[in-house]
Structures are given as structure tokens and as C-alpha cells.
Amino acid sequence: HPPEWPRNAYVRDGDSFDFIIVGAGSAGAVLASRLSEVREWRVLLLEAGGDPPMESVVPGLLGSLVHSEFDWDYYSLDDGYSAQAQRTPGRVPLTRGKMLGGSSSINAMLYVRGNPEDYNSWARMGFEGWDWSSVFPYFLKNEQFQVDELLKDPVHGPYHNADGPVKVTVQDTIDPNVANKLEIIADSFQEIGINRVIDYNGPEQFGVSYSYFSHSKPPGVRSSTAQSYLVPARERENLYVLKYAYATKIIIDESNVARGVEVQLQDYTKLNLYAHKEVIVSAGSLNNPKLLIASGIGTHEDVERLNVELVSDLPVGYNLQDHFWLPTFFTGAHSSLLNVNDSLPKTTLDYYPEPRLNGFFSIQNFDRPDIQSEAFYFNQSSALLPMLNASLNYNDEVIQSIINPNADNEIVLVSIILLHPKSRGRVIVHSADKDVDPEFYLGYLSNREDLVLVREGIKRILGLTQTKYFKHVDSKFVKVDLPECDHYEFLSDPYLECYIRYLGRTVWHQASTCAMGRVVDKDLRVFGVARLRVVDASVMPTLTSGNTNVPTMMIGEKASDIIKKYYLKLHDI
Numbered sequence: 001h002p003p004e005w006p007r008n009a010y011v012r013d014g015d016s017f018d019f020i021i022v023g024a025g026s027a028g029a030v031l032a033s034r035l036s037e038v039r040e041w042r043v044l045l046l047e048a049g050g051d052p053p054m055e056s057v058v059p060g061l062l063g064s065l066v067h068s069e070f071d072w073d074y075y076s077l078d079d080g081y082s083a084q085a086q087r088t089p090g091r092v093p094l095t096r097g098k099m100l101g102g103s104s105s106i107n108a109m110l111y112v113r114g115n116p117e118d119y120n121s122w123a124r125m126g127f128e129g130w131d132w133s134s135v136f137p138y139f140l141k142n143e144q145f146q147v148d149e150l151l152k153d154p155v156h157g158p159y160h161n162a163d164g165p166v167k168v169t170v171q172d173t174i175d176p177n178v179a180n181k182l183e184i185i186a187d188s189f190q191e192i193g194i195n196r197v198i199d200y201n202g203p204e205q206f207g208v209s210y211s212y213f214s215h216s217k218p219p220g221v222r223s224s225t226a227q228s229y230l231v232p233a234r235e236r237e238n239l240y241v242l243k244y245a246y247a248t249k250i251i252i253d254e255s256n257v258a259r260g261v262e263v264q265l266q267d268y269t270k271l272n273l274y275a276h277k278e279v280i281v282s283a284g285s286l287n288n289p290k291l292l293i294a295s296g297i298g299t300h301e302d303v304e305r306l307n308v309e310l311v312s313d314l315p316v317g318y319n320l321q322d323h324f325w326l327p328t329f330f331t332g333a334h335s336s337l338l339n340v341n342d343s344l345p346k347t348t349l350d351y352y353p354e355p356r357l358n359g360f361f362s363i364q365n366f367d368r369p370d371i372q373s374e375a376f377y378f379n380q381s382s383a384l385l386p387m388l389n390a391s392l393n394y395n396d397e398v399i400q401s402i403i404n405p406n407a408d409n410e411i412v413l414v415s416i417i418l419l420h421p422k423s424r425g426r427v428i429v430h431s432a433d434k435d436v437d438p439e440f441y442l443g444y445l446s447n448r449e450d451l452v453l454v455r456e457g458i459k460r461i462l463g464l465t466q467t468k469y470f471k472h473v474d475s476k477f478v479k480v481d482l483p484e485c486d487h488y489e490f491l492s493d494p495y496l497e498c499y500i501r502y503l504g505r506t507v508w509h510q511a512s513t514c515a516m517g518r519v520v521d522k523d524l525r526v527f528g529v530a531r532l533r534v535v536d537a538s539v540m541p542t543l544t545s546g547n548t549n550v551p552t553m554m555i556g557e558k559a560s561d562i563i564k565k566y567y568l569k570l571h572d573i
């Protein structure tokens with residue numbers, strides 16, 4: 001059954017609330033739920049989209065919402081240098097959820113907290129209160145861990161909580177062949193020095209393990225923030241959820257105090273809504289810059305371009321950071337499709353449809369991992385083609401050159417993710433009009449050190465071909481059809497760099513466009529404007545060592561307590 005989503009609020013022009021939150025995503029929905037725990041606070045949550053459809057709720061339907069009405073469907077600018085093997089060179093689809101739950105309603109559900117050093121480094125940068133020991137309680141508060149053996153385990157148990165809102169399970173599959181192959185691949189990783197660990201959210205992140213996902217045990221239901229934070233709060237009389245409500249501008253008075261939000265509804269009606277206490281912007285790293293710059297908060301050049309008056313001169317939209325994702329492909333065991341029945345995928349909608357191992361290792365910096373690596377196994381009947389096509393958006397020649405060896409062989413895809421890129425991108429806003437998208441320059445590999453690190457990462461992974469099982473099946477690194485790289489010796493450094501520039505692309509972790517220290521302070525208040533905060537992935541000073549959804553929910557949890565402490569004058573919550 002579809003969940004009972006919160007009802008749409010009846011709101012009139014001029015209405016006022018205590019808090020207005022813009023964006024019901026990974027952070028915004030957490031804030032709305034936590035702030036409305038204070039019954040005397042009236043909380044309005046504005047969301048540009050509506051309720052999530054069943055394709056969002058059912059884990060096995062992952063991937064079917066890309067380019068739909070539930071996706072902002074942005075594309076990056078072609079920089080002529082990276083992601084050149086996309087269908088349109090350089091133009092990478094930047095999927096973002098447009099519905100309750102935001103990107104937590106469309107993402108791949110991997111549950112990865114990152115490394116304690118990520119947060120300790122934020123504290124060392126001067127952001128007091130963001131060190132690991134301060135943020136760890138919020139990770140616990142978020143989690144409803146459903147892996148009983150680990151909960152009971154004296155070593156792993158203390159790293160988990162069974163009572164939070166977001167259900168977390170360990171990967172499972174009903175296909176014994178897939179389970180067996182993932183075991184073999186994990187052993188092969190061990191042979192190249194990437195050890196087996198049980199739980200990367202536990203005592204040790206370095207190593208390879210099964211993946212943990214934010215969905216429930218069967219019957220599998222995605223634990224988006226809509227499902228886990230908003231549904232349980234839907235009966236609260238002080239929580240108002242306004243759907244299909246696009247925030248066009250923050251209303252700021254002449255003393256630089258945020259007073260409310262100007263909203264455009266689907267039928268283009270405009271409403272002015274007011275906040276007695278605060279406006280909180282949680283529209284995500286790609287959308288916040290447009291809203292802030294249209295409200296006069298940005299560099300003076302960017303604000304002037306929109307013909308608005310400057311309120312606070314801040315580098316909004318700069319400093320865009322993203323994890324760079326690169327696939328490598330290896331042939332596995334020989335196999336052929338003689339029996340059609342054997343070829344039918346053995347899968348269930350209860351689980352994530354593409355089981356994968358998740359590994360973390362380092363090339364340079366051993367305080368925390370610098371590379372994340374995922375390993376997927378595909379037989380002929382599997383999801384390889386749709387994944388290359390719909391999710392990864394490669395051109396036909398590239399896809400064909402990977403699918404061809406798959407006719408006679410299983411394929412192992414091993415991705416390499418650059419966790420701490422030095423390259424930076426930018427969101428460029430040309431218009432405040434709801435229907436004019438900003439431009440997104442990702443800046444991948446603009447710092448050569450990033451290219452070198454990924455290249456060394458591939459070399460480490462190439463070691464797999466020398467391991468027992470891969471040798472036994474005579475595994476080969478698949479030569480992808482990249483004519484521009486052909487004049488380099490296959491697998492030489494220049495060849496690998498060319499390969500990276502063509503195949504590398506996003507894994508949808510854009511962050512830091514309103515980072516702490518640049519646009520907001522450590523309590524996430526916007527510099528130069530009173531009663532205005534930004535709370536979402538855009539405030540991360542640097543990226544974490546892993547997928548960004550849980551860190552963003554943690555930011556929502558921590559910000560809720562910062563706000564409660566401030567207004568309720570509490571010392572501890």
C-alpha cells in the first residue's frame with residue numbers, strides 16, 4: 001500500500017508561521033519533523049514537487065524515475081574535458097528528486113556515514129561542534145538498524161541504534177549465483193590488499209563489505225525522509241506541508257532580516273508567507289544558489305546580473321564539490337544463454353536491484369580513505385544494459401563495446417570514486433525565472449592531482465586480474481570503444497588518463513555551494529542576514545568519505561537541535 005503522505009496544507013497569501021523551511025529533501029524533511037515536535041511552533045514546509053510515486057517507495061524499482069516529473073532533470077555544462085563519452089559529450093544528467101523526500105526519494109539508498117576524520121577535519125577548519133564525537137549521536141538518532149546480529153555484537157552494537165526513523169538493512173539477494181559471485185569478488189579484493197570488513201559504518205571503514213541500504217527488510221520500503229520523518233508527523237496540527245510550492249525569493253527587510261518567502265504555485269499564483277522566527281533554506285546544493293542570488297545574496301556580479309539589490313556579498317554557488325565516479329569493466333566466467341529460463345533474472349522488488357560490494361581504500365592519505373570502490377556482478381540477463389543506458393547515459397559505441405563481451409562472459413563492474421577531489425565547480429544563475437535552469441559547471445579534473453589519483457586507483461584495481469579467481473576465468477580488462485584514446489598504448493598512463501576523461505562522471509553527490517565558512521557560520525546562519533539559515537548538503541565544507549545522504553540527514557538532525565537550543569534556551573536536548 002502507498003504510505004499516507006502528509007496532506008497538502010491550506011495556506012493563504014499573508015499567512016505567518018514560526019519557521020518556513022524551503023525544500024522537503026534529505027535535510028528539510030528532518031528539520032520539519034524535529035522542529036514541529038515543539039507543539040507551540042507553527043512550521044511550514046514548502047516543496048516544489050508533490051508526493052512520491054510507488055516507483056520511489058519500492059526499492060526494486062530504483063532507476064525508473066530518472067528524467068520523469070519527479071526529477072529536476074538538470075544537465076551539466078560541457079567543459080570539453082571530462083565526461084566526454086556521455087550521449088551528448090560532457091553533458092551529464094544531474095538527477096535530483098523533486099518530491100517529498102527530495103533526493104532521498106530517488107537515490108540509490110546506500111547508507112554510508114563516512115569517516116570520523118571527515119568531521120574532525122571540519123572541526124579543525126574552525127567549525128566547532130562538527131567533530132566526530134559531536135555528530136555521532138545524530139547519526140545514531142537517525143538510524144533504525146535492522147541487522148540483529150550486529151546490534152547484539154559487543155564490538156559493532158555500540159555503533160548502531162534500533163530506534164531511529166530510517167530503516168537500515170544489509171544487502172541481500174535471492175539469487176544464489178549472485179551471492180556466490182560477490183563472495184568470490186570480495187576474496188579477490190582481499191588478495192589485492194583490500195580486506196574484508198563487516199560494517200563500514202562500524203569500527204573500521206577501510207576494506208570491502210556488503211552494502212547497507214536505507215530501506216526496510218521485506219516487505220522492502222524505501223526509508224526516504226518523506227517516509228521516515230514526514231509520514232509519522234502527518235497528524236501534527238502545527239506542521240503545514242505545502243506541495244507544488246516553488247520558493248522564488250526570500251523576503252528580506254531593509255535591516256537585512258529575513259521575514260518570509262515569496263512562493264509561486266503550479267498555476268503561477270504568487271503568495272507571500274511570513275516567518276516570525278526563521279526562514280531555513282534546504283533546497284539542495286544545485287537549487288539554493290538560484291533562490292539566494294534572486295534574494296540578493298551572492299557575489300555582487302551574480303546578484304547584479306539578475307537586476308536585484310545586493311543584500312550580502314557572499315560566494316554563493318561557487319566551491320561546488322562532487323564525488324567523481326569512474327567504471328572499469330572486467331570479463332568474468334564464460335557463460336552462454338542456452339536455456340532461456342536460466343537467464344531470467346532472479347530478483348525481488350524487496351531489495352536493491354543491483355547487489356554490490358562497497359569498498360574503501362587509500363592511495364595517498366591513510367587517515368581516511370581517498371577512494372571508494374563498488375563491485376557489481378552481471379550475468380547476461382542482468383541490469384547491465386539499462387544501467388549503462390539510463391543511469392549512466394553513455395553513448396551507443398561505449399555501451400556496445402561493454403555489452404559485446406557480455407554475450408559470452410559474465411561482467412564485473414568495479415567503480416572508482418574519488419572521495420576528496422581538489423577540483424571545484426560552480427552553479428551559474430542567469431535568471432530568477434522558475435522555468436530557466438541555472439548552468440552547472442562541474443569542474444571535474446580541473447586540478448591535475450585528481451586525475452593522477454584516479455589513474456593510480458585504476459592501477460590498484462587492475463591488480464584484480466592477477467588474483468586467483470580472475471586468473472582462473474582468464475579475466476580481461478574490457479577495452480571500451482574510445483577512439484580518441486586509441487593512439488595511446490593500451491593501459492599506459494596516458495591511455496588511462498584519456499579513459500578517465502571520457503568515462504568519468506557524477507555519482508550525484510553535489511555539495512558545498514553554500515559552505516560553512518564561506519556562506520554560513522558553524523550554526524548554519526547566513527553571513528550578513530539575520531534569521532536566515534541554510535541546512536542541507538550545500539553547507540558541507542568538504543565532502544565526506546562516502547555517499548552523502550546520511551551526512552545530510554545528520555546535518556538536518558544537528559541543525560534542529562542548534563535551533564531548539566537557541567530558541568528554547570536549552571543546554572542539552
Ligand SMILES: Cc1cc2nc3c(=O)[nH]c(=O)nc-3n(C[C@H](O)[C@H](O)[C@H](O)COP(=O)(O)OP(=O)(O)OC[C@H]3O[C@@H](n4cnc5c(N)ncnc54)[C@H](O)[C@@H]3O)c2cc1C
Pocket residue numbers: 022023024025026027028046047048049094095096097098099100101102103104106107108109110111112245246247248282283284285287288291507508509510536537538547548549550552
Ligand atoms: C540519483 C541519485 C542517487 C544517489 N544515491 C545515493 C546513495 O545511494 N546514497 C547516498 O547516501 N546518497 C545518494 N545520493 C545523494 C543524496 O541523495 C543527496 O546528497 C541528498 O539527498 C541531498 O540532500 P539535500 O537535502 O541537500 O537536497 P535534496 O534531498 O535534493 O532536497 C532538496 C529539496 O528541495 C526542493 N526544492 C528545490 N528548490 C526548491 C524551491 N525553489 N522551492 C521549493 N522547493 C524546492 C526539491 O524538490 C527537493 O525536494 C544520490 C543522489 C541522486 C540524485
